[in-house]
Amino acid sequence: MTFLERVRSVRTGPLCAAGIDMLQVNLGYRCNMACKHCHIMAGPARKEVMNADTVSAVLEVLHENRIRTLDITGGAPELNPDFGRLVSESRKMGRHVIVRTNLTVFFEEGMGHLPGFFDEHSVELIASFPYYSETEVDRVRGKGAFEKSIRALGRLNGLGYGNGLSGKRLNLVYNPPGAFLAPPQATLEEDFKSELNRRYDVYFDNLYTFSNVPVGRFREFLVRSGNMGKYMEKLACAFNPETLEGLMCRHLISVDWKGMIYDCDFNQILGLHAGDVPYHILDFDRERLSHRTISVGDHCYACTAGQGST
Amino acid sequence: MREYYREEDLDRFGEVGKHNPELFRKFMTWYNSALEPGSLTKREKVLIGLAVAHTVQCPYCIDAYTKSCLEEGLGLDHITEAVHVASAVRGGASLIHGIQAHNAVDRLAL
Numbered sequence: 001m002t003f004l005e006r007v008r009s010v011r012t013g014p015l016c017a018a019g020i021d022m023l024q025v026n027l028g029y030r031c032n033m034a035c036k037h038c039h040i041m042a043g044p045a046r047k048e049v050m051n052a053d054t055v056s057a058v059l060e061v062l063h064e065n066r067i068r069t070l071d072i073t074g075g076a077p078e079l080n081p082d083f084g085r086l087v088s089e090s091r092k093m094g095r096h097v098i099v100r101t102n103l104t105v106f107f108e109e110g111m112g113h114l115p116g117f118f119d120e121h122s123v124e125l126i127a128s129f130p131y132y133s134e135t136e137v138d139r140v141r142g143k144g145a146f147e148k149s150i151r152a153l154g155r156l157n158g159l160g161y162g163n164g165l166s167g168k169r170l171n172l173v174y175n176p177p178g179a180f181l182a183p184p185q186a187t188l189e190e191d192f193k194s195e196l197n198r199r200y201d202v203y204f205d206n207l208y209t210f211s212n213v214p215v216g217r218f219r220e221f222l223v224r225s226g227n228m229g230k231y232m233e234k235l236a237c238a239f240n241p242e243t244l245e246g247l248m249c250r251h252l253i254s255v256d257w258k259g260m261i262y263d264c265d266f267n268q269i270l271g272l273h274a275g276d277v278p279y280h281i282l283d284f285d286r287e288r289l290s291h292r293t294i295s296v297g298d299h300c301y302a303c304t305a306g307q308g309s310t
Numbered sequence: 311m312r313e314y315y316r317e318e319d320l321d322r323f324g325e326v327g328k329h330n331p332e333l334f335r336k337f338m339t340w341y342n343s344a345l346e347p348g349s350l351t352k353r354e355k356v357l358i359g360l361a362v363a364h365t366v367q368c369p370y371c372i373d374a375y376t377k378s379c380l381e382e383g384l385g386l387d388h389i390t391e392a393v394h395v396a397s398a399v400r401g402g403a404s405l406i407h408g409i410q411a412h413n414a415v416d417r418l419a420l
Contacts, residue, residue: 136385176380183383187353191383 001236003300010241015250015294017263020286022252024071025058026050026265027080029257032108035128035141037175039216039269042075049075050257054281055082057259059089061284071252073100073265078114091121098124100173103152104145115152119159122167126208127153129172132195140177153202162204171206179227181234181305182209211235213266213302235301243308249294255281263294272297315369323370353382360389361396 028049031042137146162170189207275293327334356378363371
């Protein structure tokens with residue numbers, strides 16, 4: 001059964017947005033890393049980067065609309081030359097700013113100021129961190145990634161991040177490092193906290209467990225390894241209708257590096273535009289976008305599996 | 311005997327019940343109940359399953375329980391330790407029979 005059919009079997013009417021609480025902006029696909037599971041297929045060679053005019057258009061939308069949260073992602077969004085302006089201007093407007101960081105970018109040339117910058121602007125950080133041991137992390141993210149990530153966490157902890165304080169939220173994201181589903185979030189969070197503290201004396205606030213969406217490099221891996229069929233079957237079997245109400249796509253819009261509007265980051269990569277609504281940030285129409293029909297595909301099973309991934 | 315154990319055969323497990331559905335149903339009910347969290351967590355149970363899978367050297371069980379371990383958030387460290395426990399107990403079980411050999415020598419030798 002397709003995802004669309006499954007949704008129709010448990011609710012009347014299509015999946016629609018329920019407002020816009022968050023503006024998620026992808027500043028580009030350039031990244032200092034090239035992780036094996038990256039749905040963006042980000043990497044150092046990618047040239048797609050949001051330009052200054054589009055960043056200004058995003059700021060204009062934030063200025064004109066009472067959208068509570070700006071969620072900045074990439075690639076490594078910090079590598080965009082207008083990253084600092086986007087963060088500081090949004091904070092001046094009183095918006096809550098979340099940055100999805102890979103942590104290792106702190107050690108790139110000219111990026112050493114980032115922990116202090118985040119602290120100064122009370123940015124909430126959501127950091128990719130696939131596991132609490134070096135073998136698993138370096139296998140997915142490249143050699144040396146784990147050691148750098150631990151050092152980055154240490155620097156953030158030194159600034160008070162990850163200690164339960166508002167304005168210094170530091171959350172980690174676990175994606176299963178392979179063709180299997182994530183364990184229950186609470187159990188794994190307990191493990192991450194105790195192991196990272198015991199082994200490396202670093203800490204964080206919350207762990208989010210997300211199932212990998214079969215898009216980008218992860219999809220390529222599934223096909224190459226012969227795991228695609230079984231993985232999709234597993235996702236579909238784990239479909240939980242209770243996750244539908246809280247799906248992230250119902251509460252945000254996603255803007256790509258060109259300023260095009262999508263329902264989520266994954267639809268962005270698949271080129272699956274939001275339903276019958278303006279496609280570009282310059283044509284932003286909050287009222288229409290707030291009630292749009294969400295474009296869905298079978299990849300959406302990843303967000304509705306088990307306890308959900310939002 | 312090429313490909314004696316085929317990966318896709320695991321999905322055909324239900325066919326074993328074809329000639330005696332009632333016994334198979336009872337087995338599956340018991341099996342699933344045994345794996346439910348109780349005094350032991352799901353995680354502890356799948357680690358036991360993995361260790362036993364290595365002891366009985368069932369390729370299907372090894373694949374299935376390795377995947378279950380990963381889905382419980384366990385990593386290569388945990389998996390490897392569990393296999394060592396299984397191997398150590400199995401090795402020890404052989405070694406303790408050295409006493410039987412010694413006893414036999416005592417019975418037979420002058």
